[in-house]
Amino acid sequence: xxxxxxxxxxxxxxxxxxxxxxxxxxxxxxxxxxxxxxxxxxxxxxxxxxxxxxxxxxxxxxxxxxxxxxxxxxxxxxxxxxxxxxxxxxxxxxxxxxxxxxxxxxxxxxxxxxxxxxxxxxxxxxxxxxxxxxxxxxxxxxxxxxxxxxxxxxxxxxxxxxxxxxxxxxxxxxxxxxxxxxxxxxxxxxxxxxxxxxxxxxxxxxxxxxxxxxxxxxxxxxxxxxxxxxxxxxxxxxxxxxxxxxxxxxxxxxxxxxxxxxxxxxxxxxxxxxxxxxxxxxxxxxxxxxxxxxxxxxxxxxxxxxxxxxxxxxxxxxxxxxxxxxxxxxxxxxxxxxxxxxxxxxxxxxxxxxxxxxxxxxxxxxxxxxxxxxxxxxxxxxxxxxxxxxxxxxxxxxxxxxxxxxxxxxxxxxxxxxxxxxxxxxxxxxxxxxxxxxxxxxxxxxxxxxxxxxxxxxxxxxxxxxxxxxxxxxxxxxxxxxxxxxxxxxxxxxxxxxxxxxxxxxxxxxxxxxxxxxxxxxxxxxxxxxxxxxxxxxxxxxxxxxxxxxxxxxxxxx
Numbered sequence: 001x002x003x004x005x006x007x008x009x010x011x012x013x014x015x016x017x018x019x020x021x022x023x024x025x026x027x028x029x030x031x032x033x034x035x036x037x038x039x040x041x042x043x044x045x046x047x048x049x050x051x052x053x054x055x056x057x058x059x060x061x062x063x064x065x066x067x068x069x070x071x072x073x074x075x076x077x078x079x080x081x082x083x084x085x086x087x088x089x090x091x092x093x094x095x096x097x098x099x100x101x102x103x104x105x106x107x108x109x110x111x112x113x114x115x116x117x118x119x120x121x122x123x124x125x126x127x128x129x130x131x132x133x134x135x136x137x138x139x140x141x142x143x144x145x146x147x148x149x150x151x152x153x154x155x156x157x158x159x160x161x162x163x164x165x166x167x168x169x170x171x172x173x174x175x176x177x178x179x180x181x182x183x184x185x186x187x188x189x190x191x192x193x194x195x196x197x198x199x200x201x202x203x204x205x206x207x208x209x210x211x212x213x214x215x216x217x218x219x220x221x222x223x224x225x226x227x228x229x230x231x232x233x234x235x236x237x238x239x240x241x242x243x244x245x246x247x248x249x250x251x252x253x254x255x256x257x258x259x260x261x262x263x264x265x266x267x268x269x270x271x272x273x274x275x276x277x278x279x280x281x282x283x284x285x286x287x288x289x290x291x292x293x294x295x296x297x298x299x300x301x302x303x304x305x306x307x308x309x310x311x312x313x314x315x316x317x318x319x320x321x322x323x324x325x326x327x328x329x330x331x332x333x334x335x336x337x338x339x340x341x342x343x344x345x346x347x348x349x350x351x352x353x354x355x356x357x358x359x360x361x362x363x364x365x366x367x368x369x370x371x372x373x374x375x376x377x378x379x380x381x382x383x384x385x386x387x388x389x390x391x392x393x394x395x396x397x398x399x400x401x402x403x404x405x406x407x408x409x410x411x412x413x414x415x416x417x418x419x420x421x422x423x424x425x426x427x428x429x430x431x432x433x434x435x436x437x438x439x440x441x442x443x444x445x446x447x448x449x450x451x452x453x454x455x456x457x458x459x460x461x462x463x464x465x466x467x468x469x470x471x472x473x474x475x476x477x478x479x480x481x482x483x484x485x486x487x488x489x490x491x492x493x494x495x496x497x498x499x500x501x502x503x504x505x506x507x508x509x510x511x512x513x514x515x516x517x518x519x520x521x522x523x524x525x526x527x528x529x530x531x532x533x534x535x536x537x538x539x540x541x542x543x544x545x546x547x548x549x550x551x552x553x554x555x556x557x558x
Contacts, residue, residue: 004111004558008119011260019258023090023291031253033127036118039253040266040287042212048290054088055323055427056289059298059377060307060367062359063502064492066342067332070111070379070409074328074416075298077114077408078377080261081420082294084413090292091116091263094280094300095130095255095270096123097198099170099535102543107558112409114416116257116265120554129206130168130197130270132251136219136244137166137202141192143240144224145179148188154233158190160226162516168197172536195533199275202244204521206252207269207281208317215252216245218520223479232479234519254284261413264291273300274492275533277309277523282318294424301492303327303363304457311370312438312453313485313523321436323427325367326419328377328406329360331384331392337502346383353391358504362495364401366457371435373426376403377419382410402426442483446476446515449486450526454510458495462509469526472515481517481524490528497529 002010016038020030029044059078061071075091082089093116096108101123109115109122116122125131141163148158167174174194180187197203201222209215220236227233235241254268266288269281278300279285288295299306307325315321331353332345338356340349360376367374376396378389389405396403404422407415440452447463454460465473490510493499497510514527537543545556 004107004115005119005555007113008115008117008260009553011117013117014258014262016256016258019262019264020256023264025256025291030256036257037121037127038256039127039250040256041253045283045287048287051290053289054293054295056285056320057294057296057324057326057423058307058310058322059296059326059328060303060363061301061328062333062363063302063304063337063494065333065336067330067336067345069328069330069333071298071328072108073111073114073409074326074377074379074406074419075296076110076116076259076265077406077413077416078326078419078423079263079265079296080114080259080408080413081416082296083261083263084417085420085424087294087420087424088292089263089294089296090288091259091265092280092284092288092295092297093265093267094298095126095267097130097196097270097272098124098168099196099198101557102537102546103170103535103541104538110259111558113260113412114408115260116267117260118257120557122257122267123557126267127250127255129251129255129268132247133200133202133206134166134168134197136247137163137197137200139244139247140222140224140235140238140240141165143238145187147238154237155227155229156225156233157228158188161190161192161224162226163201163222163224164193164195166195166197166200170196170535170537172534175532175534193534196272196535198270198272199533201518201521203269203271204276204518206248207271207277207279208314208521209252210282210286210318212245212249212252215248216241218522219244221520223517223519226475252283254281254287263413273306273309275489275531277313277487278306279310279314282314285320286318303367304495305490305492307367308439308453308457309487312440313487315436316438316485317522322372323434324423325370325372325374326377326423327360327363327367327374328379330379330381331388332381334360348385348388350387350391353388356503357391357395359495359502361395361399362459362504364399369439369456371437373430373434374401375419375423375426376401377406378403379409380405380407445482446473446486446524450488450512453486453488458497458510459504459506460496460508460510464509464511466511466513468514469512476515476517476524479517479519485523486526487518487523488526488528489531489533491531
């Protein structure tokens, strides 16, 4: 059996100029990065501005388990299947972070015969966007520390610096550090730390900005610190936004690649959904809507994280409205939710499936609250039995939700044709009936927005605020935080804030440990439970299996 990377390496890719031409992109609108990847420039945005939008399909999933759900694989396979049924589709995905690539997950460009390629490039340095974001964030940190060193005319309190340095790598040793040691010439000593690049506000800003001018405005609005007399200090006060925007000039342009079946894919931006807002860039999604009849995009982790943030943050801020939501699940993952150990998931266990299927029921019910039709995609494994499929069938019938089996991993677009036909049928059937609306109104307070999500999406009985969160609220509200949506950072493994609570937990409260204003991005971040913004590597990191031979051929990515 071939590995994902072996499948990708054996595929004959089309030159990216040909993929772009098939999509209607003109030569002057393409900035090639080698033969098989390119950036799409402002000339294309200007030309497509008045073109009508296609249909927007959001792919999400149940809570992730060690069994795997295949959300990205399903997203890519659905895009390939659309082409097979005569529809013009563009896939819009996030860029992988080096953290999970070298940590637990390995490659993150799909799997089997439903991948985006060049797989190695996308998983590693790609077009340099992650490095540009890292550099822009760290430039701001360097300018702030330099301001402290050069006299601190703004009166910044070193104990109230709000931004941290970043690195696109899992490195727990950098979570908490002290900078400025070694004497006066080396800076002002203070406590600092690192977050992973995908958790930075700069990443969020890149993904939510609709133009270079908007990007620069948002960068200038980053709240970086407070003064000794409690005045806010923004990046524009340090005159940092111009240089930061210059570093991001190319990174803001979306990246064009292709699937194994040459379906166009725009891969751009990569915030995690458990510690950030979990969606690819607004610019990528909007461009895909102009270029195709269908834009198929995904949001990170389960619907309680990525999809909720896509719908309540990205759609709200960008004026988007999905036409269909696809919830991906597997029999194996639902059995895991029903209490089956990972080693035993291949064996038939109808009883465990019936216990665990409550997780799927919760995600379907949650997505329906947004007034958008829902389709269930069952990513089928060869170990799934007919008795187990009947449980899925009975559940979906009871819920009144259409579903389709997908075999995109094994068969590519061909294996996802039933899913594509079901999605198109549901979009056509509900034309004129869809009434998308975010879960909460703009006018609610920060606490009311958090409590709405906790109750309606997580199923919590209530919310508890730790002292740090209570202390942060007045300053956040004084800067207009009540007008903004909220981005809850919590574990991806459970609907609750406790990773051990599988299925559809009840009788719990959500603890908000801290709050932070992402003023440039335009949302308030609420940290739930013990979620970390700088992950660590596992005992046996994926990096140990990754190698490159003398010919430059990479192995072990997945």
